[in-house]
Amino acid sequence: MDTEPIAVALKFGFLAVLYLFLLWVARSAWRELRTTTTPAPEATGIHPIGPGGRAAPTDAWLVATSGGGLEAGERFDLFGGISIGRSSDADVRIEDRFASGVHARVYSRGANYYVEDMNSTNGTFLNGGRLNGEAKLNDLDEVRIGNTEFRFELDVPDS
Amino acid sequence: MSARNRELLALIPVAILVTGGFTAVFIVESSQIGDLSLIYGGYFLAVCVGIHLFIRVRLPYADPYLFPLCALLAAIGLVMLFRINDELALKQASIFVGGAVLLALTILFVRDYHVLQRYRYLIATAGILLLMAPRLPGIGSQVNGAYLGINLGPFSFQPAEVAKICIVIFLASYLAEKRELLTVAARRIAGLTIPPIKHFGPLLVVWGATMIMLVYIRDLGSSLMFFGAFLALLYVATQRLSYVIAGLALFFVGATLIASHVSHVQDRVDIWQHTFDKNPCHLTKQEINAGEDCGVGQIQQSLFAQADGGLFGQGLGESLLKLPGPFAPHCEQPFPDCGSILPAPHTDEIYALIVSELGLFGGAGVIVIYALVAARGFKAAVMARDGFSKLLAAGLSAVFALQAFVIIGGVVKLIPLTGVTLPFVSFGGSSVIANMILLGLLLMISNDARRPLPPPREEGPVVGGLPA
Numbered sequence: 062m063d064t065e066p067i068a069v070a071l072k073f074g075f076l077a078v079l080y081l082f083l084l085w086v087a088r089s090a091w092r093e094l095r096t097t098t099t100p101a102p103e104a105t106g107i108h109p110i111g112p113g114g115r116a117a118p119t120d121a122w123l124v125a126t127s128g129g130g131l132e133a134g135e136r137f138d139l140f141g142g143i144s145i146g147r148s149s150d151a152d153v154r155i156e157d158r159f160a161s162g163v164h165a166r167v168y169s170r171g172a173n174y175y176v177e178d179m180n181s182t183n184g185t186f187l188n189g190g191r192l193n194g195e196a197k198l199n200d201l202d203e204v205r206i207g208n209t210e211f212r213f214e215l216d217v218p219d220s
Numbered sequence: 221m222s223a224r225n226r227e228l229l230a231l232i233p234v235a236i237l238v239t240g241g242f243t244a245v246f247i248v249e250s251s252q253i254g255d256l257s258l259i260y261g262g263y264f265l266a267v268c269v270g271i272h273l274f275i276r277v278r279l280p281y282a283d284p285y286l287f288p289l290c291a292l293l294a295a296i297g298l299v300m301l302f303r304i305n306d307e308l309a310l311k312q313a314s315i316f317v318g319g320a321v322l323l324a325l326t327i328l329f330v331r332d333y334h335v336l337q338r339y340r341y342l343i344a345t346a347g348i349l350l351l352m353a354p355r356l357p358g359i360g361s362q363v364n365g366a367y368l369g370i371n372l373g374p375f376s377f378q379p380a381e382v383a384k385i386c387i388v389i390f391l392a393s394y395l396a397e398k399r400e401l402l403t404v405a406a407r408r409i410a411g412l413t414i415p416p417i418k419h420f421g422p423l424l425v426v427w428g429a430t431m432i433m434l435v436y437i438r439d440l441g442s443s444l445m446f447f448g449a450f451l452a453l454l455y456v457a458t459q460r461l462s463y464v465i466a467g468l469a470l471f472f473v474g475a476t477l478i479a480s481h482v483s484h485v486q487d488r489v490d491i492w493q494h495t496f497d498k499n500p501c502h503l504t505k506q507e508i509n510a511g512e513d514c515g516v517g518q519i520q521q522s523l524f525a526q527a528d529g530g531l532f533g534q535g536l537g538e539s540l541l542k543l544p545g546p547f548a549p550h551c552e553q554p555f556p557d558c559g560s561i562l563p564a565p566h567t568d569e570i571y572a573l574i575v576s577e578l579g580l581f582g583g584a585g586v587i588v589i590y591a592l593v594a595a596r597g598f599k600a601a602v603m604a605r606d607g608f609s610k611l612l613a614a615g616l617s618a619v620f621a622l623q624a625f626v627i628i629g630g631v632v633k634l635i636p637l638t639g640v641t642l643p644f645v646s647f648g649g650s651s652v653i654a655n656m657i658l659l660g661l662l663l664m665i666s667n668d669a670r671r672p673l674p675p676p677r678e679e680g681p682v683v684g685g686l687p688a
Contacts (some may be wrong), residue, residue, distance in 0.1 A: 071244035072535040075237060078579060082233040082292070086285050086592055090599070130678045
């Protein structure tokens with residue numbers, strides 16, 4: 062029996078299985094990195110670790126109020142910080158023609174939360190005024206990006 | 221799909237690769253398809269499923285890809301060893317089983333790896349003693365001029381493999397406690413944060429120790445591996461790039477100085493720089509007549525073997541490893557030690573053999589496996605909840621990746637070639653066993669890191685964490 066073609070097939074088969082496997086592992090790793098808004102039960106999302114080595118207390122949320130292809134009332138846990146924008150790199154992805162790829166971010170420093178415009182084209186608005194750089198967020202502040210509006214909520218009582 | 225089911229699923233392609241690889245080698249050697257390779261594949265899968273079940277019971281939240289990736293490395297190693305000599309593959313398989321048992325014992329006995337912090341000075345002393353052992357009279361042994369192995373009766377052992385784990389545990393626990401001291405009051409110059417000179421003290425101490433080690437065991441590769449792991453840990457602990465830059469500069473200067481004084485290290489650098497020159501390491505006529513080549517043949521043959529592989533390789537079992545028929549050298553010792561065109565194909569040069577048989581794509585695939593293992597380790601570090609775990613996970617991943625870098629870099633002539641093993645792939649008991657322990661620790665850390673948090677309690681005191 063001529064085994065030559067089998068040997069060649071096995072060589073390419075070996076490489077193919079190897080690469081498919083690596084692709085699968087890399088893809089799952091990549092996905093895990095992106096699932097930040099809802100921590101999976103097996104705790105796969107990466108969460109920024111705050112002082113004390115554990116995730117910053119999740120006592121703050123961005124709540125979608127209108128636009129952006131988000132359901133009004135959808136809550137985004139801030140953990141240590143999240144980015145908002147149109148690209149898939151952003152933690153909170155919005156469908157908004159006036160939003161930049163990574164438009165703005167919200168993060169905690171010390172005990173406070175801040176919103177920062179990431180050099181977006183159309184700017185970020187805080188309570189109706191255009192944001193210059195970063196600003197501290199107070200409870201129930203309104204953040205607007207393009208046509209998408211969020212409300213910042215701090216220490217909301219159990220709902 | 222739960223993490224553990226993912227792990228089980230990931231073992232299937234690994235078993236397919238073992239079976240396929242053995243079949244290919246078997247076909248080339250005997251021109252027939254036997255069921256032997258299926259049996260090998262089955263055994264391999266059985267051992268892996270055994271470890272998987274153990275992890276499922278003891279570490280239900282551990283990273284699902286760490287173990288399959290390491291099993292994949294072992295699988296490729298077994299296929300390559302089977303291709304060289306089936307006895308080697310058999311031995312390596314039993315070492316793999318032994319390593320698996322040791323992995324289980326590590327997880328059973330250490331239970332909570334945080335206790336290692338308490339014994340850090342003991343562990344550091346053990347690590348240093350292990351590193352020094354190869355030069356002790358009686359048990360020490362010199363291979364190609366470097367002091368890396370010890371002989372205990374019939375067994376030989378590479379203590380540096382175990383020492384690397386000890387040193388990383390020590391550094392992680394030390395830095396977890398002292399890192400604040402290293403991050404205080406710093407000036408920014410040209411985008412770099414430069415701490416005051418006095419804070420470079422620990423860096424200088426470890427650098428000095430590395431240099432002494434370089435003189436003492438005369439192995440550039442393992443010195444680079446240890447020092448690199450230290451720099452990685454220092455960077456993770458302090459976020460100061462200036463430490464890393466200063467450290468690398470110091471290492472480079474120190475290694476250059478030492479290379480010009482220690483002849484063995486100098487030889488290694490010479491044959492790396494002038495691989496295809498005539499007599500690159502200035503041997504005398506007598507030495508050349510006696511058949512010495514100060515190891516230049518190894519790197520030459522390694523490069524030829526890899527070039528021979530091309531993009532997709534010669535095929536499993538089909539690279540030219542032994543001269544055929546009348547040209548085959550006659551020797552008493554069994555095959556890998558003698559008669560191989562590629563020196564040490566089962567240990568140092570196994571990567572060259574992989575590239576020769578599976579080509580650039582196969583070689584790149586192996587590098588990707590190491591990168592993914594390191595990525596999973598760093599992920600565990602990011603997710604870990606206390607400073608020691610973070611540093612330990614980062615350090616173990618770094619030392620693992622650096623070991624692969626040092627030997628692959630040597631084989632492809634990126635850096636001077638030195639005799640460390642390719643983790644999980646190379647033949648060798650100490651290497652497999654030490655890396656199994658390392659894997660066990662990483663699994664334990666990731667299990668802790670991924671365990672869902674219990675419902676939040678009262679705000680406890682803030683324990684030294686790491687910057688995100």
